Amino acid sequence: KFYMDNNFVKFGDEYMPYSHFFKNAFINPHRYIAEIQNRVWSIYNYAQGKDLVPLFFTLSAPSEYHPKRQIFKNGKFTGKVVRNHNYNPENTPKKTAKYLSSCMRKITNDRAWRKIPKSHRCYFRVFEPHHDGTPHIHVMFFVPKENLFEFTCKVNDLYPAPQGELV
Numbered sequence: 001k002f003y004m005d006n007n008f009v010k011f012g013d014e015y016m017p018y019s020h021f022f023k024n025a026f027i028n029p030h031r032y033i034a035e036i037q038n039r040v041w042s043i044y045n046y047a048q049g050k051d052l053v054p055l056f057f058t059l060s061a062p063s064e065y066h067p068k069r070q071i072f073k074n075g076k077f078t079g080k081v082v083r084n085h086n087y088n089p090e091n092t093p094k095k096t097a098k099y100l101s102s103c104m105r106k107i108t109n110d111r112a113w114r115k116i117p118k119s120h121r122c123y124f125r126v127f128e129p130h131h132d133g134t135p136h137i138h139v140m141f142f143v144p145k146e147n148l149f150e151f152t153c154k155v156n157d158l159y160p161a162p163q164g165e166l167v
Helices: 002-006 029-049 093-109 145-158
Strands: 008-011 014-017 053-060 068-073 076-083 122-129 135-143 164-166
Touching (some): 002 014, 029 122, 029 135, 053 145, 093 122, 093 145, 135 145, 145 164
Antiparallel strands (some): 053 135, 068 076, 122 135
């Protein structure tokens, strides 16, 4: 990042750092966020034009992918985070992302999703890290109203809470 911010291309009398030519979240986070917002807005407009219903879903990896775990008491987070004894150190963030991608494929390969005409289904997903660095996915599905119940049931069957949370 230092190199990209401190080396330039000259356009006439103006100097522009290399980092301005990248959408990468690490190198140019503002441009990356703007690109994500543009994609989401485009998908949202497409879905509205087709009268599709939004369905928000969060998918987390199982315990063995998390080096730390949160302590809850009476269903409320206590603020304490401790070492997770179920954690497998071979489960790197890259491996976790692959695992979560395979979970997404299960959803999009399922009959409940496939029976919806291609022009009437769409989604976007975003990987985000938990506080311990373990990735999880946020997904916004758009489906026709008449397919909402079946699709929701299938996603809940595949990934019940706490691994999956469907809103």
